[in-house]
């Protein structure tokens with residue numbers, strides 16, 4: 630049984646910034662499924678893209694891996710020899726749970742779970758890099774440098790899968806997509822209070838860009854084949870192929 634997310638259910642007097650601590654790690658599978666429209670489709674597609682893009686004797690990176698949902702799906706779909714999946718997160722609570730989660734599946738693929746800041750790690754000999762709802766939490770001033778290092782570390786023909794919460798440049802559409810996302814959360818059982826307290830807690834830490842900003846930045850760091858392959862409301866996923 631998955632633990633249910635009640636983190637924002639009762640009024641919180643001093644609502645601090647959202648962070649990926651023990652409490653969040655405990656309920657994370659339930660939280661992300663009920664909060665991110667299309668999450669399970671995106672995870673499944675990461676598996677499908679692994680089958681297509683993994684190159685023999687390369688590294689597959691899952692940056693901001695949380696409990697390793699994308700890592701597990703990559704592992705399940707990996708048939709190339711000599712690959713290592715490097716799963717990185719800077720939250721000890723997440724990594725601890727990721728280790729036991731991944732250990733509960735049988736697999737021959739090599740997974741290196743690494744506690745680190747993804748802005749600090751080396752990225753090399755990569756055929757696939759996944760940023761599944763992680764770049765939005767990185768300091769905006771550091772995003773371009775990270776994407777540039779990802780581009781440099783990818784082999785020709787390699788792919789970056791970049792999933793994010795977006796804002797729309799059009800004010801009216803932006804309001805609509807945010808409202809639809811909140812409807813989605815209410816339909817999944819979150820109360821008005823839960824929706825509004827989480828929105829406040831995320832305000833300073835989840836800073837979304839527009840799809841146009843993402844595309845322009847990916848082009849600036851060198852990617853020449855970039856597009857959105859999935860979008861539901863203000864959440865979506867892009868591919869960038871080197």
Ligand SMILES: C[S@@+](CC[C@H](N)C(=O)[O-])C[C@H]1O[C@@H](n2cnc3c(N)ncnc32)[C@H](O)[C@@H]1O
Pocket residue numbers: 649661692693694695696697698699717718719720723745746747748760761762763766767
């Ligand atoms: C929304 S979760 C990602 C969900 C996950 N990729 C999945 O598919 O289930 C964002 C994760 O990024 C991690 N994170 C945020 N900033 C980070 C950083 N600078 N370095 C490493 N991990 C980071 C957080 O600890 C959190 O686990």
Ligand SMILES: O=C(O)C(=O)C[C@]1(C(=O)O)C=C[C@@H](O)C=C1
Pocket residue numbers: 660661664665762794827828831835
């Ligand atoms: O709940 C929201 O409004 C979100 O933005 C969802 C979101 C995300 O996009 O990463 C935010 C934090 C959670 O850990 C999981 C999902």
